[in-house]
Amino acid sequence: NAGVMQNPRHLVRRRGQEARLRCSPMKGHSHVYWYRQLPEEGLKFMVYLQKENIIDESGMPKERFSAEFPKEGPSILRIQQVVRGDSAAYFCASSPDREAEAFFGQGTRLTVV
Amino acid sequence: AQSVTQLDSQVPVFEEAPVELRCNYSSSVSVYLFWYVQYPNQGLQLLLKYLSGSTLVKGINGFEAEFNKSQTSFHLRKPSVHISDTAEYFCAVSNGGSNYKLTFGKGTLLTVNP
Numbered sequence: 001n002a003g004v005m006q007n008p009r010h011l012v013r014r015r016g017q018e019a020r021l022r023c024s025p026m027k028g029h030s031h032v033y034w035y036r037q038l039p040e041e042g043l044k045f046m047v048y049l050q051k052e053n054i055i056d057e058s059g060m061p062k063e064r065f066s067a068e069f070p071k072e073g074p075s076i077l078r079i080q081q082v083v084r085g086d087s088a089a090y091f092c093a094s095s096p097d098r099e100a101e102a103f104f105g106q107g108t109r110l111t112v113v
Numbered sequence: 114a115q116s117v118t119q120l121d122s123q124v125p126v127f128e129e130a131p132v133e134l135r136c137n138y139s140s141s142v143s144v145y146l147f148w149y150v151q152y153p154n155q156g157l158q159l160l161l162k163y164l165s166g167s168t169l170v171k172g173i174n175g176f177e178a179e180f181n182k183s184q185t186s187f188h189l190r191k192p193s194v195h196i197s198d199t200a201e202y203f204c205a206v207s208n209g210g211s212n213y214k215l216t217f218g219k220g221t222l223l224t225v226n227p
Contacts, residue, residue: 033214035217041219042203042220043157045215056213091156101162104149104156104157105156106154
């Protein structure tokens with residue numbers, strides 16, 4: 001059973017471009033969570049999704065950020081018109097239900113130049 | 114609102130020495146408590162968690178933590194560390210009843226020297 005798979009592992013974008021981060025949850029997991037780790041900071045919750053539904057997006061910036069978890073395929077975190085402050089490590093986690101332990105992926109390190 | 118304070122940003126120790134990584138939290142509701150480890154360029158791995166019951170929790174790799182409700186602490190300990198324990202350690206808390214929406218501390222970098 002493969003773990004949570006995130007790709008790409010490293011992503012470089014110029015200011016103003018779009019960044020798409022992908023997360024494939026563990027097999028049998030239908031709950032996905034995205035966290036952001038800014039330099040010198042702990043992880044901060046962004047959004048919680050189930051298949052085709054956003055359950056809690058209280059940690060998402062109001063503009064430029066969106067997330068989806070379609071019926072088929074990976075969860076996508078999309079950042080439009082990236083700025084230098086978006087440079088961070090973005091971690092995805094998954095669980096079989098909201099009460100179970102969440103397993104984390106290796107993260108995508110986004111660098112905006 | 115919840116918050117987590119990890120009092121030490123860096124902890125250098127020698128191999129085979131004991132170590133304690135400190136974590137204090139604040140919350141107005143009952144909580145679940147977690148310790149995660151992050152090796153360089155890796156994701157987070159759960160070391161141990163406290164949900165209820167015994168306040169002394171044993172985890173993987175010889176780590177343990179004690180939940181102290183009166184002091185709102187959840188310090189992580191290991192009696193004898195190895196070079197391979199060098200990593201960043203994160204304490205996290207969530208509302209009792211939910212494992213998601215974890216609030217993390219800023220992390221403690223444990224460096225084990227020979």
